[in-house]
Amino acid sequence: MRIGFDQAFSVPEQAMRLRGERNELLASNIANADTPGYKARDMDFREAMRQASEPQPQPLQATSPQHVQPPPSSSMAAGDPKSLYREPHAASLDGNTVEMHVEQAKFAENAVNYQAAVDFLNGRIQKLTGAIRGE
Numbered sequence: 001m002r003i004g005f006d007q008a009f010s011v012p013e014q015a016m017r018l019r020g021e022r023n024e025l026l027a028s029n030i031a032n033a034d035t036p037g038y039k040a041r042d043m044d045f046r047e048a049m050r051q052a053s054e055p056q057p058q059p060l061q062a063t064s065p066q067h068v069q070p071p072p073s074s075s076m077a078a079g080d081p082k083s084l085y086r087e088p089h090a091a092s093l094d095g096n097t098v099e100m101h102v103e104q105a106k107f108a109e110n111a112v113n114y115q116a117a118v119d120f121l122n123g124r125i126q127k128l129t130g131a132i133r134g135e
Helices: 005-031 045-053 100-133
Strands: 041-043 083-085
Touching: 005 041, 005 045, 005 100, 041 045
Parallel strands: none
Antiparallel strands: 041 083
């Protein structure tokens, strides 16, 4: 049975990348807990993972300099589609929607899930190493 490295490592790699992005969002929320008007952000991990697992469309390629060039795609221009604003349980007077207990719980949960992805990837590497050695 043949297995490529892309097949063996793509899902854990995507999960770790997305968990890392979510960690950044949650850490930003915690860092801005006292910033007036700051809106807490998070991501729908399942939806982001589904989007990351879908085959990516091939970009348009111009074969002649006379062809119309497609506009450059920039995720910064359109905003990050995975980043969502969180609705607070209790509104703050200064407009800040960060609730520290919620952010800390989500951050801890995400850290545990990140570590699970690392452990899963480590298990895959050990299995492939054992297969290469003939164990």
